[in-house]
Structure formats: structure tokens, C-alpha cells
Amino acid sequence: MNGGFPIVLTADRTLMSSYFGGMFLGFSSCVPAGFIPSPLYYKIFSPPVRVDGRGAAVFAPYGTRKIESALLEYGFNEEDVIITSPERLRRVIGPNTKVVGITETDPLGIGPATTTFRGLFGGLPLMAWEFLRTLLKIRLSGFKPKIFVGGPGAWQLENQEIRRMLGISCVVIGEGDTAVPPLIEKAFRGEKVPEVVYTDPVLLEDIPLIRRPSVCGLVEIARGCGRGCKFCTPTLKLFRCLPVDYILKEVEVNLRSGSHDILLHAEDVLRYKAKGFNINKEAVTSLFQAVKNFPGVEFVEISHFALSSVAAAPQLVEEISDILDLDAKNWLSGQTGIETGSPKMAKQHMYGKCKPFSYEEWPDVVVQAFEVLSENCWVPVSTLILGLPQETEEDVWDTIYLVRMLRNFKSLIVPLFFVAMGSLGEEKSFTLSGMKPAHVELLFECWEHNFKWLPALVREYRGVKSLTRRRILSLITWFASLFARQIMHLCREDYGNNIQKFISDYETGKVRKGILRFTKFYDRILKTVTRTQNKIARPYLKFEEFWDI
Structure with missing residues (x-):
């Protein structure tokens, strides 16, 4: 036009x-x-x-x-x-x-x-x-x-x-x-x-059907959450579930493009048509059967699920695995939130996330859920939050102990800084300057967990279909693992987990041991790219301090 x-x-x-x-x-x-x-x-x-x-x-x-x-x-x-x-x-x-x-x-x-x-x-x-x-x-x-x-x-x-x-x-x-x-x-x-x-x-009734395919065959099955976590925004939305016939119409739209994989999206797919926090097993299994058996569908994926739902309905997880024909190499993955291993933090910031269990049971719920997921070929991509308001060193160590208990379960654990939003929008966001040695140890525990499982996950992830691309990802993972392990060793042994001092010394060239000696050229390239981007961004935005650039 x-x-x-x-x-x-x-x-x-x-x-x-x-x-x-x-x-x-x-x-x-x-x-x-x-x-x-x-x-x-x-x-x-x-x-x-x-x-x-x-x-x-x-x-x-x-x-x-x-x-x-x-x-x-x-x-x-x-x-x-x-x-x-x-x-x-x-x-x-x-x-x-x-x-x-x-x-x-x-x-x-x-x-x-x-x-x-x-x-x-x-x-x-x-x-x-x-x-x-x-x-x-x-x-x-x-x-x-x-x-x-x-x-x-x-x-x-x-x-x-x-x-x-x-x-x-x-x-x-x-x-x-x-x-x-x-x-x-x-x-x-x-x-x-x-x-x-x-x-x-x-x-x-006012949510329109998509008319053309979405990225990765994504189809929404529910909106909102309703668990009431203070640090989150989806939790503020009303929990609503779309009918199966509506969902299947959007599945059909996505299949027209030649795609054969469907990604079911909700904040917790296991709570589809649930009554409060009581899982509706029949509704969930009926949905998965309907989508999996829809002509043209080869594989069904999910976006998010809650660990408390897994622990509350282990048989449902097993039934879904049977419906999707999962096995050790053909696993299902989804994002979920651990957030903390501290019952005190769970009570203060995510009381509803633990339901139908109590906040005191939260660490046990997480371990139990990981066991169920492992037995049924589900691989959780889990998040943790560092620096929750009123968090103490004891709370951080509670989380460290929990992460260590999860080491033998195939999964990823992603530590994230707390960002002030949702009902905690008036609080102060967590930054690098606020990291204590315990936070650094938690960060490193997550890195060690992830680098244990990443090589296998890269080999098996069905989302990477090209052998060449898989090999390049494996090479990147291998190098990142070497780099991270060197950082962890030096930061622990030479800096006592004082990550601020370590980063300062690294940036000024004082830390050049092992593989870190070979990153100098890469650092120069990255700094050149950053300077170029900042040069473009500054006259366009005029608020460099917002990004600390």
C-alpha cells in the first residue's frame, strides 16, 4: 500500500x-x-x-x-x-x-x-x-x-x-x-x-478470537491468577477460564500456518476451571486430550504452572504426561515460581501461592512438587527472587538450603532481583549494591545447579531442531560454564563473596586469572558496542541515569 x-x-x-x-x-x-x-x-x-x-x-x-x-x-x-x-x-x-x-x-x-x-x-x-x-x-x-x-x-x-x-x-x-x-x-x-x-x-464473551497464527502456536486458556503475590502484576487480574471450544478454534487458526505444535498459556495451566484452589482434574485432562487429539497437532507445550498445584494433584501431572506421551528425552517444560525458601517470606509476600498448603509447608511443597515433576518427565524453569522487602540473611540461607535440595532434579533455577511493582510498587528495587555474601552464595548455587543440567537440556530440547544450531548452543553453554565457574571460584576464595569488589576489580583489569585472561578482547568489543548504543540513545532519550548508562 x-x-x-x-x-x-x-x-x-x-x-x-x-x-x-x-x-x-x-x-x-x-x-x-x-x-x-x-x-x-x-x-x-x-x-x-x-x-x-x-x-x-x-x-x-x-x-x-x-x-x-x-x-x-x-x-x-x-x-x-x-x-x-x-x-x-x-x-x-x-x-x-x-x-x-x-x-x-x-x-x-x-x-x-x-x-x-x-x-x-x-x-x-x-x-x-x-x-x-x-x-x-x-x-x-x-x-x-x-x-x-x-x-x-x-x-x-x-x-x-x-x-x-x-x-x-x-x-x-x-x-x-x-x-x-x-x-x-x-x-x-x-x-x-x-x-x-x-x-x-x-x-x-468480549475476548476476541485470533484470526491469524501466533508465535510458537500460543493459545490462551485462562487469564489472571488470583493467588495474590504482592510482587507480581498478573496476580492482580481476575481469574477467568476460556471454554474448550473457543480454545480449539484458536488451535485451528495456528495449524493453518503449517505449525504442528501448540503452546497452552495460563499463569497456571493446572488450575484450568478450578474452583478456588481445588484442582479440577477432569477439566484439565479433557482440555489436554482435546488439544492433543485435534487433527494436525503433534505436540502440546505449556507456558506456566504452580508448584502448589503440582503437589496438590500429582495424579493429574501423571495423566497429562500419559496424554502427551512424555519420556526422559521427550519432556515437557514450563515456567514456575519458587521465589523463596523462607516460610516467613512466603507468609509475608506470597501467602496465596502456597495454597492449598500453608506457608510453613512451602519448602516441603517445592521439594515434593519437583519430585512429582521429575517422575513424570516435566522440567521446571523456576524463578527465585533476591532482595524481597524485609528479607534477612536467615531468609536467604533458607532459600540456599532449598536450592541444594533440588540439585538432583533436572531443572533450571533462575535468580532474579526484586523489582518494585504490583502492590509492592512503593518499595525499593533490589540492586547489585545491596547484595550481601549470602545473596552471592545463592546466586552461585543457582549457577551450579543450572550448569549441571544445561548440557543435557540443550541436547534434548525439541525447540532446537537444527543440529548445527544445537552444537553452537552447546559450545556457548560450555564456554559460559567455564567462565562462570572461574568467577565463582575467585569470588568465593579471593573476595569472600564480595561481588561488588570483584566486579570493580574485573572492570579495571585487576582480575585476569585462568579463562578470564582471554576475555579482555571480548570485553573491549562489548564496551565498544555499549558506547555506540549509548551514543545513539542519549540524544534520543536524555535520561541516561535511568539505565545507568
């Missing part, structure tokens, strides 16, 4: 990818930009989505697909709306373009994962860098459409100064299915749109 599409939807480059069918490879975008050279990173981890002759993305993030459907159901014409990749923005934006909508997970790189990587390794987070590049491409188009931003990371753009520096017209925080179309209609009419819009949960 020579004049451009009136409504252009997109997401940053890290989100507009199929990740070769391995959704969990997407977490690699939390690292600092340049940490892995961009050509290699996008070749190995994150290929661009395919586009058709018009410039429309064949696959797109699920949330972006929902907005596309919502706009069409509201009355906008098919020829007026397009979802495209960032690389094609200048091709589809023109004088007729009124609105560009961007889906973002972590636009400023201040989410838990990016904050942790930035704190440890420095540099501008890749997600934030790609968000800036997306905005820059819109500007370079030579036109001035209104820019709308939504998605899980929209809360990061509440600050008026940041929004205006970025040139963002409207930020939608919350579910946009019913809120976004009227806002875009206002923009079409030339009316003023509010800079920030907070939305309410959407009724089930």
Missing part, C-alpha cells in the same frame, strides 16, 4: 520471532545488547518472523493478534490493519498511517530478568535497545503517526517525562481487547487521546 496502512501493529525485534519453535529461547533477549554479537544472536536464538508480499507478519505475538482481532470486530477494515515486523515498518508506514501500536514486554529493560542481567554484566538490555530501534524506525519513516504502547511491560511507561521523550501518544496498561479500538477511533478522528489508560479485566 503506497500510502501506508492506517493502523500498523508491531512489537520489538526480540518479540517478533518464532525462536525456531522454542519459546523459552526468547528469555535470551534479557541479556545486555552486544553480550552476544547481534548477527550471531539473531541467527542462533531469534530469527525474524516471515512476512508476506504486503509486509504482513505470518506469525505475531499473541497479544498483538488479540488487538488485531479486536480492531476488526470493532469495525475497522481488513485492508486498514496490518501487523508487521520492525524491519518492514518503513515499508508499511505512509501518509495514511494514523496509529502505530507496539506490544512490549520490557520496553525500558527494568523487569526482573533484565534488571538482574544489567546489574551483573552492565550495558543496555537488548529488549530496551530493540524498543528504541523500533521507535527510531517509526521516526525515520518521515511520518508522524500517533504511537500507542501496550502489553505486559506497559507499566514501565507510566512516567510522563519518559513517554514524552520517547514520543509516545498513549500507553494502555492492562487488557486492551475492548479499550484499544475506541482509543484508536479517537485518534482517527483527530481527537485527543489520554496519555495513560488503565483498563479493567475483559469479560470472557
Whole structure:
């Protein structure tokens, strides 16, 4: 379309990818930009989505697909709306373009994962860098459409100064299915749109069906959580479950693209149609059977589950494993939260996460759940939170002991810095400067756990289908393991887990032992990349202190 599409939807480059069918490879975008050279990173981890002759993305993030459907159901014409990749923005934006909508997970790189990587390794987070590049491409188009931003990371753009520096017209925080179309209609009419819009949960009957395939065949089965963890935002949403026939319609949409894998998404797939915290085994097994037996489906994956649900319904986990024909090499993975090994912290910050068990039982619940998962060929990707408000050294050591108890279960444990959001938005976020020796020991315990299991997981992960790509990932894992083990040894033995002093000495060249002697050249490259990015970002943003750049 020579004049451009009136409504252009997109997401940053890290989100507009199929990740070769391995959704969990997407977490690699939390690292600092340049940490892995961009050509290699996008070749190995994150290929661009395919586009058709018009410039429309064949696959797109699920949330972006929902907005596309919502706009069409509201009355906008098919020829007026397009979802495209960032690389094609200048091709589809023109004088007729009124609105560009961007889906973002972590636009400023201040989410838990990016904050942790930035704190440890420095540099501008890749997600934030790609968000800036997306905005820059819109500007370079030579036109001035209104820019709308939504998605899980929209809360990061509440600050008026940041929004205006970025040139963002409207930020939608919350579910946009019913809120976004009227806002875009206002923009079409030339009316003023509010800079920030907070939305309410959407009724089930108002959630539109996606009309085109989503990245990795993702299909939503439930929204919200309802467990009430203070440090989280999904927990604030009303818990709702979509009917099976609705889910199967979206499965069919994804299969049209030639994909054969379906990823079921919920904050806890095991609570599908649950009554409170009482698991509805029949509903969950019926759902998995219906999806697995749908013509064309070869494998069913999941996004998230709760450890308390696993411990409460071990037979359900076994039944799902039977339905999906899992075995030791053909396992199922999903993200879950341990967060802490301290009953005191569990009581204070995540009382509902333990249900139907008590907070005193939380460490035992975690171990029991890991045992059930291991027996049934599930591989949890678990998170821990460092620096929760009012956390003591004793609480940290409780978590260390728990991590050690999990060492023999095939899994990953990802330590994250606490980020002030949700109902703890007024608290102070945790940073590198606040790390005590116990925090460092917990970090290293997680690293040791992960490097024990990563080689096998890379070999077996079905999301990596190319042998060459698998070998490169294995090589990266091997080198990272050597590098991390050298860091752990030196930091423990020579610095007494004083990681701040260790990093300071490393950056000034005082630490060059073992494999660290060979990282000097790589450091120079990374610093050159970072300086170049900062040079571009500074005149564009003018608030360097926000990212410490």
C-alpha cells in the first residue's frame, strides 16, 4: 500500500520471532545488547518472523493478534490493519498511517530478568535497545503517526517525562481487547487521546478470537491468577477460564500456518476451571486430550504452572504426561515460581501461592512438587527472587538450603532481583549494591545447579531442531560454564563473596586469572558496542541515569 496502512501493529525485534519453535529461547533477549554479537544472536536464538508480499507478519505475538482481532470486530477494515515486523515498518508506514501500536514486554529493560542481567554484566538490555530501534524506525519513516504502547511491560511507561521523550501518544496498561479500538477511533478522528489508560479485566464473551497464527502456536486458556503475590502484576487480574471450544478454534487458526505444535498459556495451566484452589482434574485432562487429539497437532507445550498445584494433584501431572506421551528425552517444560525458601517470606509476600498448603509447608511443597515433576518427565524453569522487602540473611540461607535440595532434579533455577511493582510498587528495587555474601552464595548455587543440567537440556530440547544450531548452543553453554565457574571460584576464595569488589576489580583489569585472561578482547568489543548504543540513545532519550548508562 503506497500510502501506508492506517493502523500498523508491531512489537520489538526480540518479540517478533518464532525462536525456531522454542519459546523459552526468547528469555535470551534479557541479556545486555552486544553480550552476544547481534548477527550471531539473531541467527542462533531469534530469527525474524516471515512476512508476506504486503509486509504482513505470518506469525505475531499473541497479544498483538488479540488487538488485531479486536480492531476488526470493532469495525475497522481488513485492508486498514496490518501487523508487521520492525524491519518492514518503513515499508508499511505512509501518509495514511494514523496509529502505530507496539506490544512490549520490557520496553525500558527494568523487569526482573533484565534488571538482574544489567546489574551483573552492565550495558543496555537488548529488549530496551530493540524498543528504541523500533521507535527510531517509526521516526525515520518521515511520518508522524500517533504511537500507542501496550502489553505486559506497559507499566514501565507510566512516567510522563519518559513517554514524552520517547514520543509516545498513549500507553494502555492492562487488557486492551475492548479499550484499544475506541482509543484508536479517537485518534482517527483527530481527537485527543489520554496519555495513560488503565483498563479493567475483559469479560470472557468480549475476548476476541485470533484470526491469524501466533508465535510458537500460543493459545490462551485462562487469564489472571488470583493467588495474590504482592510482587507480581498478573496476580492482580481476575481469574477467568476460556471454554474448550473457543480454545480449539484458536488451535485451528495456528495449524493453518503449517505449525504442528501448540503452546497452552495460563499463569497456571493446572488450575484450568478450578474452583478456588481445588484442582479440577477432569477439566484439565479433557482440555489436554482435546488439544492433543485435534487433527494436525503433534505436540502440546505449556507456558506456566504452580508448584502448589503440582503437589496438590500429582495424579493429574501423571495423566497429562500419559496424554502427551512424555519420556526422559521427550519432556515437557514450563515456567514456575519458587521465589523463596523462607516460610516467613512466603507468609509475608506470597501467602496465596502456597495454597492449598500453608506457608510453613512451602519448602516441603517445592521439594515434593519437583519430585512429582521429575517422575513424570516435566522440567521446571523456576524463578527465585533476591532482595524481597524485609528479607534477612536467615531468609536467604533458607532459600540456599532449598536450592541444594533440588540439585538432583533436572531443572533450571533462575535468580532474579526484586523489582518494585504490583502492590509492592512503593518499595525499593533490589540492586547489585545491596547484595550481601549470602545473596552471592545463592546466586552461585543457582549457577551450579543450572550448569549441571544445561548440557543435557540443550541436547534434548525439541525447540532446537537444527543440529548445527544445537552444537553452537552447546559450545556457548560450555564456554559460559567455564567462565562462570572461574568467577565463582575467585569470588568465593579471593573476595569472600564480595561481588561488588570483584566486579570493580574485573572492570579495571585487576582480575585476569585462568579463562578470564582471554576475555579482555571480548570485553573491549562489548564496551565498544555499549558506547555506540549509548551514543545513539542519549540524544534520543536524555535520561541516561535511568539505565545507568
